[in-house]
Amino acid sequence: MVSRRVRDIEYAIRDIAVIADQVKKKGKKVYHLNIGDPLKYDFKTPKFISEALASASHSGKNFYADSLGVYELREEISKFLKHKDNLDITSDNIVVTMGVTEAIYFLLAAMIEKGEELLIPGPTYPLYINNTKFYDGVPIEYELNEQDDWEPNLDDLRNKITDKTQAILICSPNNPTGVLFNEKKVKKIIDLAGEYNLPVLSDEIYDQITYERNYVSPASLSKDVPVIGMNGFSKAHLMTGWRLGYIYYHDPENKLLDLKEGIAKLARARLSASSIAQYAAIEIFKTKSNHTVEMVRKLRERRDYSYKRLRQIEGINCVNASGAFYLFPKLDLSGLKKWKNDKEFAIDLLKKTGVCSVYGSGFGKYGEDHIRLTFLPELSILEEVYNHIEDFVR
Ligand SMILES: Cc1ncc(COP(=O)(O)O)c(C=O)c1O
Structure with missing residues (x-):
């Protein structure tokens, strides 16, 4: 008893969070790189x-x-x-x-x-x-x-x-x-x-x-x-x-x-x-306040680190971000043969390592073969994340 209007709504960013909850329930640490919300990390409302x-x-x-x-x-x-x-x-x-x-x-x-x-x-x-x-x-x-x-x-x-x-x-x-x-x-x-x-x-x-x-x-x-x-x-x-x-x-x-x-x-x-x-x-x-400038300063550091690590992973290519807080790397699925598509890759990555990305096809057909990762977390967390991704792909 639900309208077609509602039945057809898809929102991969939050849909993957449902699987992340199941992973968390099994006692695994989850790294939420799926949601573009700075307040889930070390950014606070001034x-x-x-x-x-x-x-x-x-x-x-x-x-x-x-x-x-x-x-x-x-x-x-x-x-x-x-x-x-x-x-x-x-x-x-x-x-x-x-x-x-x-x-x-x-x-x-x-x-x-x-x-x-x-x-x-x-x-x-x-x-x-x-x-x-x-x-x-x-x-x-x-x-x-x-x-x-x-x-x-x-x-x-x-x-x-x-x-x-x-x-x-x-x-x-x-x-x-x-x-x-x-x-x-x-x-x-x-x-x-x-x-x-x-x-x-x-x-x-x-x-x-x-x-x-x-x-x-x-x-x-x-x-x-x-x-x-x-x-x-x-x-x-x-x-x-x-x-x-x-x-x-x-x-x-x-x-x-x-x-x-x-x-x-x-x-x-x-x-x-x-x-x-x-x-x-x-x-x-x-009010004079530099909170936005300070946020961008922190984000730039986190972007630089994430981009550097991503570029070192065989089978993944990435255009660097010039704004916002997302990277959208491409998976070379002819090399990474284990996974059929981006959704399989993202779900397997989440289940095996706890790294929660969003599968690119959730952003429409031009997003296929990609995953989206935020670079919002602190550097120490990003370091763990990229160690996991590197091991997983290897
Ligand atoms: C491109 C884009 N537009 C709009 C929004 C939502 O903005 P708001 O919080 O103002 O509703 C987001 C949130 O991630 C976004 O990425």
Whole structure:
């Protein structure tokens, strides 16, 4: 007695955790490299942010907030987008959501009719596939080319635009590849969207977690094409469990008026995002703190170590991450004959060593023959992990 809608949901990142629990019950130590949650490791929500949450509650901010978001928070986000990306986004072009997750739900609910298509990068974050299908739409993956350091294949993208396409989604820095798209490629995607009169959806959750190159906001590259940004507080401010994010509309030619009204209705229908989380988030913008910079410093060290170890393992090849906290190595399954596919490899690795990765095919067809590993744990744990992987493959 469950709807098709729900039956079809797959989420490999959490599905593999079920097997990890069985392994743990047998008394084996499990290394959770499957979940992109820094708070499961040695990263903590900065104290001033937690204190702001308590103080919001103590001072009585426990009511339903404005459905579009607390005005003062939207004002702060607007100033931040100007400062960070030189964007002119007024607060009435910002909607506060329960994370980027809800932002994606809202956008697809408002944009996708039965049989309509959303272009998403492949390999892909599973939520884009699940949500598009949830609304009876069709997710179409355009290729990220591993030979080209996982940059978008623009010919493939162009070939996949049809009269059913509703939008092109970008996710950079990318999950699962860990790659920050090249600015010129992003500009070309925006031009392509303009040519076909399509909006661009931009998942920017990792924008502040980059290594060698700096992030360039897609909206800042667009003169007239609507770019709908989705961002949040989960990763950069170590608040994954607070469930707070936002949508912003860069809409120079007012093409999104209906969509904006539709999303406002959806926001009203679900009352509001957490009010105390929103009041606390205001303090992030008013307080000088280097917690994000410090997090990136630690992550860079962990990435360098993980990449170095992975490269030394015969039968595994890997493009280095330029953002986020994932590596997405390719398994040479013609050499590693013992395993039929990435799922078998990941499950066997988990059962034999306790190292919990995510099988690449959980990120769509372009993810096959890969596994995703986070580099969130401390170096001493990563050392154990890579010793295990090395022994296992050998
Ligand atoms: C690409 C991407 N978008 C969105 C999310 C979810 O973000 P939020 O916590 O804001 O819902 C994640 C979480 O891992 C992600 O990797």
